[in-house]
Amino acid sequence: MNSLALVIVGLAMMLTGYALYSRFLGAKIYRLSESYLTPAHTMEDGVDYVPTNKYVLWGHHFTSVAGAAPIIGPAVAVIWGWVPAFLWVTLGTVFFAGMHDLGALWASQRHRGQSIGTLSGRYIGARGRNLFLVVIFLLLLMVNAAFAVVIANLLISTPTAVIPTWGAIVVAVLIGQAIYRLKWNLPIVSVVGVTALYALMIIGDRVPLALPETVLGIPDRGIWIIILFAYAFAASMLPVWVLLQPRDYINGLQLFVGLLILYASFLITRPDVAAPAFNADVPDGTPSIFPLLFVTIACGAISGFHGIVSSGTSSKQLDKETDARFVGYFGSVGEGLLALGTIVATTSGFKTLANWQEIYHEWNAGGVGAFVQGGGSLINEGLGIPTSLSATILATMAVLFAATTMDSGVRLQRLVVEEMAELLGFKLSGVVATIIAVGCAFGLTFSTGLDGSGGMLIWPLFGTTNQLMAGLTLSILVVILTHLRRPTWPVLIPLCVVTVMSLWAAVLQLRTLWAAQNWLLLVIDVIIIIAAVWVIVESFTAIGRARRSPQVQWSDSDTDAPAPVHAG
Structure with a gap:
């Protein structure tokens, strides 16, 4: 099987999904309106509410939702063979992820x-709200703690x-x-x-930097x-x-250029797929x-973090409601392209198959390392870099993806903390909430020692x-x-698939944690399952x-969508 066929079919599916299916969702399901005044205008504050060019906002959204997960998940999941991973990434991007991200963006901006x-x-x-916030808080805690460890490991392994990485901030x-x-021209x-950014990569390649192994008794990863x-x-x-x-935004452009480089290497080298289509000879211990x-590949197919x-x-930051299709759906397409490239x-x-099996000799052996090694080999062969x-x-692509997700994750955690405080009857300042x-996240990361290994403590629960x-x-x-009396099947079918698969995986994980006597994760997993089931039943x-109940009508003149009469 030649990999070029995978690239062509995958690209065609995702771009067709954006051109046709996202247009259907925008026109018939979410009914995006050019004349609706978004919260970025009605609540503009120069801090969080800021009307933003759709291309700039796409860069923020794409890099925030992507992180390292669309690299890690597919790079691990190919252990079952390339066909299942390919199908879930392509179909998931078109019918699950794009619809999910566009829908969450649409619903939120219609409610201030x-x-x-x-x-x-x-x-x-x-x-339902209280339980929902518990799940969100735990999910963000996992992301912020684990991504700090992932980034630190990459900075150590690839000096x-x-x-x-740090020059990108400047x-x-x-x-x-x-x-x-200065209002300069955006293309320039x-x-x-x-x-x-690419000049910085060339400099970094020639001038690697590394911290001392320990500083004041703290290992380099901890620093x-x-x-x-x-x-x-x-x-x-x-x-x-x-x-x-x-x-x-600039990371999104740089990362997209990186994807173009990766895909150009595929086009030039046209390598054969060494991995099996369906791998029946998986290593011992592979689930x-x-x-x-469906939980190993989340980002790149559908991910709750995106919502x-x-x-x-x-x-x-949405300037026009109609921009939601480009920002939300095409943001998912960008992530799907990264997962496909992975x-x-x-x-x-x-x-050869033997070379591939050397890397995938055990469950979870694949990951960012396999992506960097395999992709780097193809870029070198195809483009002479x-x-x-x-x-x-x-490696910089992976670090910057993870770093932008961590940036947004901490900001989102701050907003969640502020919401939870309001529910308890008091208001927190942004500084206290942060x-x-x-x-x-800091406490969890250093809970098991100064090396920061505690950051991965509850990461095994991230997928489910x-x-x-x-x-x-x-x-x-x-x-x-349903309140708006609009078609629900584009959302209801993915809802059933995702819910069944994730609950099934969570229950299986309970058995694994019980056998391993990992009581901390077992208790957290039980809490998450109970909260999720409760919210789904109430939903x-x-x-x-x-x-x-009577049909709810939304008007473009509403600055906040009217609530249903019987909300529970």
Whole structure:
């Protein structure tokens, strides 16, 4: 099997999905309106609510939702063979992820940019909202703690990525000033910014930087993690236009150029797929493909974290409601293309099946390392870029994806903490809420020692929690669409698939945790399952109420969508 066929079919499916299916969703299901005035205008505050060019906002959304997950998930999942991973990524992007991200963005910006957790209280009741916020808080805690560890590990394993990683922050601040203060031409700023980032990669490849093995008794990984949390604290407090937006935008462009380089290498080398289509000879300890495939590949097919970003930051920056199709759906397409590129790199970047099996000798052996190794080999062979620089480009891609997700994750955690405080009857300042958000992730990360290994402590629950979160978001969308008397099948079918697979995986995980006597994760997993089931039951009860209640009408003149009469 030649990998070029996978690239052509995958690209055709995703781009056709954007051209046709997203247009159907925008016109018939979500009914996006050019004349509706978004919260970015009606609630503009220069900090969180800022009307944003759709291309800049796409960069923020794409890089925030992507992270390292669309690399890690597919790079692990190909252990079951390339066919299952390919089908789930392509079909998931077209019919699940794009619809989910677009829907969450649409629903939030029609309700003053409120988070999906707040919307759950509005449409299914206070109990559902409280449980929803518990799941969101735990999911963000996992992301913020684990991604700090992932980034630190990459900076240690690939010291050539240090200069471009931190240099990107300086470039982003200058880009923000150029766009918003100096009002420079966006295409010119974009070209200059991307050129600067790639120049930094060349410098980084020639001047690798590494911390001492220990500083004041703290291992180098622990020091990197402390630096990352200090940066995330500062970044989450700044107005979005100063750092978050321009950083995500320029990273999005740079990462898209990186994807073009990767795909160009596929086109030139046209390598054969070394991995089996269906792998019957999996290593001992590899779990069953059902339901694990559907939670191993989350980002790149559908991910609950996307709903948190869509309703947490992106909805507050949407200039026009019609921009939601490009920002939300095409943002998912961008992530799907990264996942597809990962599948090709990790199945075709090795010359023989034996070479591939050396990497995939055990469950979870694949990951970012397999992506960097396989992709770097193809780029070197196809474009003649030195292997070291190829690895630097791909490693920097992975770091910047993870870093932008962590940026947004801490900011979102701050907003969730503020929401939870309001529900308890008091108001927290942004600084206090950020201290709590960063403090929880920091405490978890260093809970098992100064090396920061505690950051991965509850990460094994991420896959199931993330997909359960996607199911919960979809359930809210079904309730809203039912109140509006609009077709629900494009949302209801993915809701059923995602919910069944994620609950199935969560229950199987209980058995594994019980056998391993991992009581901490067992208790957290039970809490997550109970909360998710409870919210889903209340959601379907709310759907029944919505069918019996009068139709809700939304007008373009409403600055906040009218709530249903019987919300629970």
